[in-house]
Amino acid sequence: MSLPIIDLHCDLLSYLARIPNASAFAGDEIACAYPHLTAGNVQMQVCAIYTDVKPISMDLAWKQAEIFDTLVSKESDSFSVFDCKNLPSDGTVSLFASIENAAGLGAEATSWTEIYGQFDRILEKTKKLAYISLTHHTENRFGGGNYTEGIGLKDDGKKLLDYMSGKKIPVDFSHTSDLLAEGILNHIEQANLDIPIIASHSNYRAIWDHKRNLPDEFAQEIIRRKGIIGVNFLRAFLDTEVPERLFEHILHGFEIGGKKAQAFGADYFYTQDFADPNRFPFYFPLAEDASQYPSLLESLSNKLDSESLENLAYKNVLTFYQNLHS
Numbered sequence: 001m002s003l004p005i006i007d008l009h010c011d012l013l014s015y016l017a018r019i020p021n022a023s024a025f026a027g028d029e030i031a032c033a034y035p036h037l038t039a040g041n042v043q044m045q046v047c048a049i050y051t052d053v054k055p056i057s058m059d060l061a062w063k064q065a066e067i068f069d070t071l072v073s074k075e076s077d078s079f080s081v082f083d084c085k086n087l088p089s090d091g092t093v094s095l096f097a098s099i100e101n102a103a104g105l106g107a108e109a110t111s112w113t114e115i116y117g118q119f120d121r122i123l124e125k126t127k128k129l130a131y132i133s134l135t136h137h138t139e140n141r142f143g144g145g146n147y148t149e150g151i152g153l154k155d156d157g158k159k160l161l162d163y164m165s166g167k168k169i170p171v172d173f174s175h176t177s178d179l180l181a182e183g184i185l186n187h188i189e190q191a192n193l194d195i196p197i198i199a200s201h202s203n204y205r206a207i208w209d210h211k212r213n214l215p216d217e218f219a220q221e222i223i224r225r226k227g228i229i230g231v232n233f234l235r236a237f238l239d240t241e242v243p244e245r246l247f248e249h250i251l252h253g254f255e256i257g258g259k260k261a262q263a264f265g266a267d268y269f270y271t272q273d274f275a276d277p278n279r280f281p282f283y284f285p286l287a288e289d290a291s292q293y294p295s296l297l298e299s300l301s302n303k304l305d306s307e308s309l310e311n312l313a314y315k316n317v318l319t320f321y322q323n324l325h326s
Contacts (some may be wrong), residue, residue: 001277001294001297003294003297004043004087005040005044005290005314005315006045006087006263006264006313006318007045007264008046008200008201008263008264009046009174009200010048011032011232011268011270012024012032012045012268013068014048014060014269015030016067017060017063017067018270019062019270019273022270024071025078030269030270031179031240031268031288031289032045032268032269032289033289035291037093038207039290040289040292042086042093042293043094043295044082044318045093045094045096045290046095047068047097047098047173048098048100049061049064049098049099049100049104049122050100050104051136051139052103052136053103053138053139057101057104058106058110058118061099062121064104065121065122068126069125070127072094074230078092079092079094080258081094081095082128084096084325085325093116096128096130096321097128098129098133098200099131100175101134101135101140101175103135103136103142104118104122105106108140119163123167129169131169131171131172131200132160132170132171132172133172134161134176134180135175135180136175139151140324141156141157143159143176143177143183146174146211147177147212148177149177152179152180152183153179153186153246157180158187158191161187161188161191161195162193164193165191167323168228170196170197170198171184171198172199172200173197174204174227174232177211178218184197189318196320197221198222198230198320199222199265200230200265201231201265202219202229202231202232202265203231203237203249204219204252205253207239207249207252208219208238208245208249210236212232218254219253220256223256223258226260226261226320226323227261228261228317229258229261229262230263230265230266230317231249231250231264232267233267233268233287234282235266235282235283236282243287244286246284246287251304254308255282259308259311260311261316263317264312266287267322268283297309300312315323
């Protein structure tokens, strides 16, 4: 099925920043390499600036911002920067940067002057940001990640949200603890902040009971606020044994009211240096790389009508960012 595809999350930038001799065209190394993207008709790909909670995180985040700028340079015949209004008409894959883990904006002892400076220079380098995740799996100075217990939104997290307000940058719920998600919602309401909410690469806890997945209450709040939710292709968050569970997650998103919200957020990243053998294979064959989107849509064609398939493939995300940047 030939529809344009928009995907809300991949880790191409951290792969290019960390791995010696890495290439955006190395289809044998990463599932979101350019050949896979073009084979899958991916016309816009969000590329996360990912960092762990380490002293080098700010430097690594800046390095990824510079790589993004190089990929979308005017000299590139392969990539362009997403303009938030239209899909590319020149045959390139348009890219949109995001921040996965605000540790890349500020280490644990970084001053707020430095944090604001890092935020501003990354935004200047990338032109726009698709979203910011306050955390990854673990705790940082801003709040608790999805694998933490009893840690919600911290004072520094509130301060970062205050700085984000009005900048047309959504906050991402894909790596929040439940307490952090609740704290973000409460602070946005209490401080009357102008911040959209999305989940860039998340599945549904109602289908697969995992801390990494969204409970329906948060998913429906994102839907109520006219946000978007990208389904994650990682086996660990779908069902470790049943490939077709991917379709159940997508259909569940529609069933709880997400016809205008459900999207793709595959979460393709470099897996070859991953230490835990239990995670292999990371992806089922039906979603093993970005070339699989047409066959995934074909598999859903007897379960969703043509409008819903179009919404899922690209229209929900495109409409969201068109409205945000209108």
